[in-house]
Amino acid sequence: MDVKTIGKILEEVEKGEIKAGEAMDRLRHIPYADMGVGKHDGHRALRNEFSEVILCEGKIREHLFTIVDSLCGQGLNVFGTRVDEVTGKEIAERFSGRGADHDPVSRTFRIVQREIAPLSGRLAIVCAGTADLPVAEEARRTAEYFGFESRKFYDVGVAGLHRLVSCLDELRHADCVIVVAGMEGALPSVVGGLISSPIVACPTSVGYGANLKGFTALLAMLNSCSEGISVVNIDNGFGAACAATRILRRISRHV
Numbered sequence: 001m002d003v004k005t006i007g008k009i010l011e012e013v014e015k016g017e018i019k020a021g022e023a024m025d026r027l028r029h030i031p032y033a034d035m036g037v038g039k040h041d042g043h044r045a046l047r048n049e050f051s052e053v054i055l056c057e058g059k060i061r062e063h064l065f066t067i068v069d070s071l072c073g074q075g076l077n078v079f080g081t082r083v084d085e086v087t088g089k090e091i092a093e094r095f096s097g098r099g100a101d102h103d104p105v106s107r108t109f110r111i112v113q114r115e116i117a118p119l120s121g122r123l124a125i126v127c128a129g130t131a132d133l134p135v136a137e138e139a140r141r142t143a144e145y146f147g148f149e150s151r152k153f154y155d156v157g158v159a160g161l162h163r164l165v166s167c168l169d170e171l172r173h174a175d176c177v178i179v180v181a182g183m184e185g186a187l188p189s190v191v192g193g194l195i196s197s198p199i200v201a202c203p204t205s206v207g208y209g210a211n212l213k214g215f216t217a218l219l220a221m222l223n224s225c226s227e228g229i230s231v232v233n234i235d236n237g238f239g240a241a242c243a244a245t246r247i248l249r250r251i252s253r254h255v
Helices: 003-014 020-027 044-048 061-073 085-094 130-145 158-165 187-192 209-222 237-253
Strands: 078-081 100-103 108-111 123-127 150-154 176-181 199-203
Touching: 003 020, 061 078, 061 085, 061 108, 078 130, 085 100, 085 108, 108 130, 123 130, 130 150, 130 176, 130 237, 158 187, 176 187, 176 237, 187 199, 187 209, 199 209, 199 237
Parallel strands: 123 150, 123 176, 176 199
Antiparallel strands: 078 108, 100 108
8 A cells, every 4th residue: 555545545535436434444454464474564655655675584485475475466566675596586487477577686676566656866876896786786776666766886996096086077966875885995985075965875794804794894984084974784785775765855855
């Protein structure tokens, strides 16, 4: 149940096309839908404009299939993160008739049954190295699912600063920039010192020994000398995209 559907139901009641009792039956599942293996939060889109997303990692495969099947049966769009390649392929096959799309790089899948309206707002995703691509692509696919297209600036880490400098003119026109980096996590500080756009920094677990599986990059970003950089958790491309989406939605309303 999304905002447009609820609005349509209320319009039908107002016009006398359906009775209040019928509308109540159709609205009954707004708070949540109990699927046996989980409770889908159907009210979230009304509260914060985000539909619930499935974190696939750690879920029993049959439970995951049950959840996806239930959401598809309600005619909803479905987005899943951290899905392994075997499970992702099986979901794509099982739900091919509903347009299931699995992307092994970002470890995401999506099923779009209702058109996703494109939203205004210029999002850029800056990625330090090729090894950081899975996190950057998780961010890109998530933002796309919520209606925002993005420009990609990949493999522009600080070890070759000329690569970043070559795309600064485009980055300066972005309304929000997600910066993904591992190793020593220096890239968001550099970008933050060169452009004025809101920056969401995302550390990755990519790096050698003292990278400490991303903690070095995380602490570096939290201690950035560039003003006003926001930082999400290690490898959390999904969270970075959601933070950027909140910013872009607010900006689009005041344009």
